[in-house]
Amino acid sequence: MMALSHCFKKAFLACMSLVTVSTFVSSHATASIRFAINAPGSKPYLYFDDVSQDYRGVVVDFFSFLESESDFAITYLDSNRVRSENFLLQKEADVFLSAIDWLNNPNYFIFSDVLMTHSSYIYSTSAFYGPFVPEDNPNASVCTRYGFIYPVLQEFFYKNNGGLVRVNSNSQVTMAMMLARGRCDYTIMSEQNAQSIMFDESFCDTTFYQSSNSISDVDLVFVIRPELVEFQHSVRAAMARFRKSGALQKSIQTHSGTHKFPKGKC
Template identity: 25%
Template sequence: MKLLKARVLVLLVGLFVPLAVQAAAKATELKFVLYFPQVPPYMYQDKESELVVGLVPEVLQDFFSQQNIQVQYVADNRTRAEHSLYQGDVDAILLAKEWTQHPDKLVFSEPLLEHKDFLFSRQPMATAGQLADWVKGKAICTRQYYVYQALEPFFQTNDTARVDSSSELTQLTMLLNGRCDFAFMNEHVANWLLHHHFPEQQLYRSASGFNPVGLTVAFHPRWKPQMAAFNRYLREQQQQGVIAQWLKFYVTKS
């Protein structure tokens, strides 16, 4: 009888150990916002595969895998996404600290990379000069609701006309159709659009860029314990040139 009890105990232990391992291995879920309108080459949904692709998913997927974190992408617009992050309904969004209403309520990663805004034109631009001289009396295609620190003084004095659009694609389309004199755009997004949507069009950009911004991931504060490891991972990816390689791949990918 004692031997039988021992065998039963061994069997029970054998059954519970795999269950305990499975419980311990269960992935933590993270809801990451996919903006709409989407922002290639950073993050967008591939039309054929319907997978979320781009620089950001490629760079971050190894870290999330290492940490046993399962990412669920949630589509939303920029304004609602920020509010949802404050409420804790989502876990992370692609967002620079200076663009937020309440930066003290979020946790920000170190920058993945930096980008600048440039003026894009149908005509060659002077290699030297001041922004005030370029935009005075001109119309500039912009994104609706965006705040452009470099241009706001000229918009406020009515020296420059602001022509809003719903997306960066619409900005360039309006520029090419003569609706404005310049489009003011993120350099990486503009390069992606020119390569994928307007490969036969020739556009020129200003010699210098404006509004340098670090592309960061904003997390809900409950993810603060993971930030040291996450930032360390980002630094490694930068030093190894991985981020620059993915950026080049997605900008030029056909």
């Protein structure tokens, strides 16, 4: 009887040991976070690199930094700005990059601290003689990205007479190509977008000019599902270290370059 009791005790302790190990492992399990991309993405934030056949950009660099010091793993989903917001509301994605001003339902989400500022300028193949003023350019065509909202220009796009004509395309690269080919008078994008795109050798025969004034300045943040408070805290802590270490500035320069406008012909 004593032998049987002893065997039972050993078996019980062995089971408890397994439970303890299992609990320890599960508490340290990697949590998968789904990032929704405004496909096909845009430099320097996040874009698909044809050479590596993978996503690159400031966002990827930051999340690699986050993954190295946390239990979160990031996966990337193709989406667009309008769908991304709905994806989070429907719990089909967990996070995406945006300005709060661009959201339809900002009260439904939680946010990271500011990753970087998105300053938008007007670009042309002709020199600017003073700041760009929408009212002074009646019926001018502007190459824009489909689904994007441009708060400062919206009222001029809606005008029936004397406003601006919106010409949509599916990426900033296409916008620059259309501008170079005379399909529109102007285009609008962030300075980092323009630096990474317009100085590419594919535009060797084109001169691009930047307006002296920015059209809008907005802060970009990670928009997060409200249930993911722990992830929000991890992102904020990692972002502070990412910025303080100089890794953020280095990433921005890597993916956008340090070119200055005007961009001349090669």
